[in-house]
Amino acid sequence: MSTLLIQLVVALAKALFIILLVLTAVPLLVWAERRVSAWMQDRHGPNRVGPAGLLQPIADGIKFLTKEVLIPAHVDRKLYLAAPVILLVPSLMTGAIIPWSKPIPADSALGGLVSAIDWAPNGIPFQVAQINVGVLYFFAMASLAVYGIILAGWASNNKYTLLGGLRASAQVISYELSLGLAILSVLLIVGTLQLNTIVEWQSGGMWMVFAQPVTWFIFTIAALAETNRAPFDLAECEQELVGGYHTEYSGMTFATFFLAEYANMTMSAALNVCLFWGGYTFFGLEQILPWWITMGIFIGKVAAFLFLFLLIRWTFPRFRYDQLMRLGWKMLLPLALGNVVLTALGLAAHEMWAVPLWPALIVGQVALIGGVALVSVIRTKAGSASSAQSHARA
């Protein structure tokens, strides 16, 4: 076999593996969601099918498959059927740039199988596409997911679904800015867009989150909003919009929306781990451990993040729409802007006056937190003063 063909087969195998991994994770996540919510609300949750109810998602899946896909008469048929797919495909595509483990050594059994020593002497990176705009590609694909929601809302030809779609589009555009600015600070520090380089930069326990806690905070909130996950799930706000954008869907088309939501969550968590929590690295241990254990480390970190997302969903009530917009534009965006400026200043200090990198960054973060605290104190004082005035007048 020619080298090109081998490379193609390896790339396809990696892509298939990642898709299967994510699609297997989804039923587990559905199960975890129901069990965790039950645990948090002091209920039992699904515990009948299989051990601890683990087979419940499979039963649900069979039920979804055998149910009739009902297409209402008034819908725009083409887009109605395309919308769930449009939502699912970009979220799976984002997995292409995530380094799921350290490179598979070329002299290992697996590397020998594809004679990797000839074409990848440094090992086969466990990443489908090592493109030099890595993070930007993720960003591009993630920003496309909103089309699925908007089109589902519009094609259903229903007031409530349309409102759900509109909410989703405004929300995603608003939070994309903060998300991009948060990523920008990381890119400034590492100086590359390639995700595998960003992960390698953090090896040895120098995880980005320790240098950039505020950035991580902004990123996580904005990513939650981007994935339409509670408390940002206004697009499917049951109390106001029946079921939101997927009200008119049934059977497998409905299930596809869920598939996409959980796939989105998984990818978002994976990016979060890569950018801020060291990816597959674990305090230098990744140097000695075999590659498949580093993959286990990575998946473990992602799972911890998904658990955090579940906890957040079942802890916080949903935002009101004006609160959502205020949080996005008036708090998160200025914070993200200030963060970029302070990070850039820290880096400039590092390069011009040879200040050590980590203190420079941490001073910036502390200054930012101090600034936010100061502003909020001043605001509360001004607020209480004005309310006291109005009380006095009354």
Place this chain on the structure above:
Amino acid sequence: METLLYLVFGLVALVGGVLVIVNRNPVYSALSLVLTMFAISALYILQQAYFVAAVQIVVYAGAIVVLFLFVIMLLNLGDESDLPASSGTRRFVGALLGVTFAGIVGAVVWEYASTAGPAVAAGTDIDHTKLLARVLFQNYLLPFEVVSLVLLAALVGVLALIRTHGRDLDSSEADNV
């Protein structure tokens, strides 16, 4: 191979562009625009301009057309036939602008058709993002800043228009607090 891909994506871009005009439904028009953006992005990738390709999708497909769709849906534009019929003046101005644009594009193609483009260095190891940033922020810093000022002016202008023609923003916001 490269020529074939170029032809395919060029064709897709053109078909998408035609569909934007031909479609009676504004939502389908907007989606055709997305198709065109993707095809153009693929053309950039063929030129090894990965950064521009990614930004093309992030900005145009990911944000601007989403805003278009937002407006189309907010105004609930079902079909083009619901819109006011195009008047003679509008057609005249449209034709004039179309001819002007075609002229500009034609002139550029005429100018550069015979000259070979700048040689693209082989290999993907070059960080094009860095290259682009260096050009943008060193060679063309002033034009770049001027452009951002123009955009800022547009933003301020929109806000001013909303303030004078819309309801009083401050009072409605005070209610929410």
